[in-house]
Amino acid sequence: MEDLWERSLKLIKERIKSQNYKVWFEPVSFVSAKDEVLTLKVPNKFFKHWLTDNYVSIIKDILSELTSVNYNVNFLVSNKKEKKHKVSAYAKDYLKSKVNLNPKYTFENFVVGHCNGIAHAHSMAVAKSPGGNNNPLFIYGGVGLGKTHLLNAIGHKTLNTQSTLNVHYLNSEEFMNELIYSIRYDKMNNFRNKYRNSCDILLVDDIQFIGGKERTQDEFFHIFNYLYDSRRQIVVTSDNFPKSIPQLKDRLKSRFESGLIAYIKPPEMETKIAILKKKAELDEIDLPDEVAIFIASKIKSNIRELEGCLLNLAALSSINNSPITIDLAQEILQNFLQYKKEKPNIEQIQKVVAKHFNIKLSDLISNKKMRVVAFPRQIAMYICRNLTDYSFPEIGSKFGGKDHSTVIYAVKKIESKIKEDSPLKNDINSLTKNLSP
Ligand code: ADP
Ligand code: MG
Numbered sequence: 001m002e003d004l005w006e007r008s009l010k011l012i013k014e015r016i017k018s019q020n021y022k023v024w025f026e027p028v029s030f031v032s033a034k035d036e037v038l039t040l041k042v043p044n045k046f047f048k049h050w051l052t053d054n055y056v057s058i059i060k061d062i063l064s065e066l067t068s069v070n071y072n073v074n075f076l077v078s079n080k081k082e083k084k085h086k087v088s089a090y091a092k093d094y095l096k097s098k099v100n101l102n103p104k105y106t107f108e109n110f111v112v113g114h115c116n117g118i119a120h121a122h123s124m125a126v127a128k129s130p131g132g133n134n135n136p137l138f139i140y141g142g143v144g145l146g147k148t149h150l151l152n153a154i155g156h157k158t159l160n161t162q163s164t165l166n167v168h169y170l171n172s173e174e175f176m177n178e179l180i181y182s183i184r185y186d187k188m189n190n191f192r193n194k195y196r197n198s199c200d201i202l203l204v205d206d207i208q209f210i211g212g213k214e215r216t217q218d219e220f221f222h223i224f225n226y227l228y229d230s231r232r233q234i235v236v237t238s239d240n241f242p243k244s245i246p247q248l249k250d251r252l253k254s255r256f257e258s259g260l261i262a263y264i265k266p267p268e269m270e271t272k273i274a275i276l277k278k279k280a281e282l283d284e285i286d287l288p289d290e291v292a293i294f295i296a297s298k299i300k301s302n303i304r305e306l307e308g309c310l311l312n313l314a315a316l317s318s319i320n321n322s323p324i325t326i327d328l329a330q331e332i333l334q335n336f337l338q339y340k341k342e343k344p345n346i347e348q349i350q351k352v353v354a355k356h357f358n359i360k361l362s363d364l365i366s367n368k369k370m371r372v373v374a375f376p377r378q379i380a381m382y383i384c385r386n387l388t389d390y391s392f393p394e395i396g397s398k399f400g401g402k403d404h405s406t407v408i409y410a411v412k413k414i415e416s417k418i419k420e421d422s423p424l425k426n427d428i429n430s431l432t433k434n435l436s437p
Contacts, residue, residue, distance in 0.1 A: 113271030212401025
């Protein structure tokens with residue numbers, strides 16, 4: 001099985017920058033791969049956090065390409081200096097949560113500001129009286145702004161105060177996979193009963209991924225109605241307002257719009273600084289105020305990036321055994337921002353590819369199968385995969401709700417075509433050049 005990890009590493013190496021591979025993958029060692037869980041050993045907590053937030057989707061994608069099994073990835077921290085009582089508290093917290101909630105994502109760890117005040121207040125209200133008047137709650141906002149964090153926090157708080165409640169937390173892809181499994185193995189009754197009879201609170205993350213998935217939407221709709229009618233709580237998150245989710249059926253849109261809706265805005269300066277300080281405190285990082293202000297002024301909106309920058313800083317200062325200073329922050333940020341700048345977003349890639357092939361943007365993200373649009377679409381998916389950090393499902397969702405397997409197929413196809421067709425290779429190279437500043 002170690003061989004599986006070796007083979008995965010080869011592919012990871014091809015897909016990420018060599019500098020990132022060196023920093024984040026060379027220190028990782030294989031522990032085991034069994035029962036669909038890959039366990040890896042990492043040198044410290046920073047690695048665990050950073051890999052979890054940034055590379056798990058790549059690792060999972062690669063494992064499923066290699067084995068067709070959907071592995072989960074688990075990290076063991078091998079830092080001997082780690083304080084004993086802390087580790088066990090962490091483990092205890094994890095065990096206490098009967099569901100797969102992230103133990104870090106609690107209300108206590110959530111910094112409230114203007115940008116997220118309403119979403120936070122609604123989430124607290126739901127956690128205090130689930131199934132009350134705040135049903136359903138729909139939280140939406142951009143990437144890395146705290147939606148998943150709040151959803152987990154609701155789960156933790158309800159379990160802490162009413163431990164007998166059944167909390168189901170999952171993202172919409174997991175819901176879909178479970179449904180597919182149930183259909184295939186003739187277990188639809190179990191599937192429905194699980195949600196209808198033993199679910200008091202249903203927390204579904206990233207609901208936008210069910211756009212375009214007819215059957216999943218139908219099942220979700222029935223479960224939603226059943227839970228709603230029996231006054232049980234539903235909370236969903238999305239990257240967009242219900243109306244703007246591509247290929248979401250009207251009846252689901254109107255259900256989502258019938259309850260409370262909270263928008264999380266990009267954070268203002270004060271909130272960014274407060275979040276940095278909170279993270280530093282939690283991870284025991286010695287972060288001077290002036291460095292916090294400096295980082296917050298450079299990173300525009302994404303809180304995950306803010307956190308990533310802090311973790312990079314902490315990792316570098318612990319490797320170098322030097323304190324965190326503005327100079328060090330500048331160095332990290334330079335790499336970080338440069339690295340960021342190189343990455344266009346999916347919409348930019350779609351625009352450039354559509355223009356290049358002289359087709360409509362709407363056709364590029366449609367379901368049309370004619371070669372004149374299907375081929376540019378595959379090229380666009382391939383470029384997205386290569387130039388951005390989005391996962392296969394995320395790319396699929398931006399192409400009008402395509403399945404992740406469609407994206408994997410497109411990427412593989414273009415990869416093999418490039419090998420034998422050099423004009424195509426030149427074409428793609430020049431497109432890629434146009435997209436990098
Ligand atoms: P989203 O689901 O909106 O993409 P996440 O909930 O995953 O974003 O948040 C990204 C990271 O930023 C997480 O590590 C989360 O803990 C952190 N984060 C986001 N908002 C806050 C906040 N208000 N306070 C503390 N941490 C936050
Ligand atoms: Mg999220």
